[in-house]
Amino acid sequence: MxxxxxxxxxxxxxxxxxxxxxxxxxxxxxxxxxxxxxxxxxxxxxxxxxxxxxxxxxxxxxxxxxxxxxxxxxxxxxxxxxxxxxxxxxxxxxxxxxxxxxxxxxEIKPSVPQSYYDDAHLLFGKKDAEHKILIFSDPQCPFCQEVVPAIFKVSKENPAKIAVYYYHLPLLRIHPVSDVLTRVMHVAQHEGKTDVVEKIYSLKIDPRETDMSKILAAVKSHTGYSVTAAQVDAKEVKAAMQADEMASSKLMVTGTPTIYIDGEWDKMRDGYKKLIK
The missing domain is CATH 3.10.450 (Nuclear Transport Factor 2; Chain: A,)
Structure with missing residues (x-):
């Protein structure tokens, strides 16, 4: 407990x-x-x-x-x-x-502050897109692996219609490996390599792995992306992770994936399908 x-x-x-x-x-x-x-x-x-x-x-x-x-x-x-x-x-x-x-x-969630839709968290789509999807996710979460890549796909295919704003919420008690993986994702996104963020969702790795060298090697083998331990351990990267955690706390997010569409909680996590009909 x-x-x-x-x-x-x-x-x-x-x-x-x-x-x-x-x-x-x-x-x-x-x-x-x-x-x-x-x-x-x-x-x-x-x-x-x-x-x-x-x-x-x-x-x-x-x-x-x-x-x-x-x-x-x-x-x-x-x-x-x-x-x-x-x-x-x-x-x-x-x-x-x-x-x-x-x-x-x-059944009730807080309203999403407009400040959450910032450039730092815009992953796919255009910032002036017709709809905004906000995601809190962990790439090792099985439910996230089922849902989140599909949302990425529709946003990439419909950038003027759907913008995806992404927040990291690693569930470290369940899969400690996500500590390093989410930081790698942050560094990759900051470098404009959003494809790496997407590919990490299909990475097969022991969820209990904590050896950074092994994790970075697995990421490179799976995605082709090379990143150093120093980059992943940078103060600004850790600060960004803490900021995402605080953002989730303010929205009372406790599980993944938690998804909002145009500021409204998407409890069933499939509301994005209605946006592309």
Whole structure:
């Protein structure tokens, strides 16, 4: 069980002291998190940052707070996403539709800031394309390998219609090899070699491999692209990876591939097909 699984276990309504239509202030949110969300006494709750406040027509009267919990565990800072539903002095982390069994927590995502569509993350297509697809992905994720290359293909074939903005989200606990692979992809894209990014999705390699020399050799053999350890280990490359991770946290992205089309979460990951009909 992951640390987040141990911490995030809010399943009941909690009461907060506020007037009927008011939203809880930061102190109240921190109190709620300490009491009802964070279960590990070794984890300190330093604060709660509200990223976005929104409503949903399916939940009349409820305000949805998309937040980041600022935590400290074993002297390490953790910024964990958390969703809260607030109404009439009550707050909960889960609202379940009794007819469908669906938890609205799994149905709602933050809005994509316009700043996410920047030149540094534009991988394929034209920046003034009719549609923008935003992707968070790990090249070793089996689901990503099924979906993401197909999106690359339609964007390359329809550059004026579809632009792909790509963010790295390596799932290091599952495939540590992605630490190096994603950095190689970043360097290749920065050099304008977007074909390398695409080819790495078909690279066959032990997902537990951590020997950089072996990984770089495998990349060269598969793609023809040669890159040095110094390039991959550069400070600016690592900073870019951290920035992508922070971007995913602000959008409360926890899995791959997570895809947005024109700012809207594409839950089924096949919305791109409708754009080329």
């Amino acid at each position: 992951s640390l987040m699984s141990k911490l995030l276990m809010s399943t009941v309504l909690a009461s907060v002291t506020l007037s009927a239509n008011a939203q809880p202030d930061n102190k109240q949110l921190v109190k709620y998190v300490k009491r009802s969300v964070v279960k590990n006494p070794q984890v300190k709750v330093k604060g709660v940052t509200v990223l976005e406040s929104k409503t949903d027509e399916r939940l009349p009267g409820w305000t949805i707070l998309l937040t980041t919990m600022d935590l400290e565990y074993q002297k390490k800072e953790i910024h964990a996403p958390e969703m809260m539903f607030v109404k009439d002095g009550l707050v909960t982390g889960h609202l379940v539709n009794l007819k469908t069994g669906n938890d609205y927590r799994d």
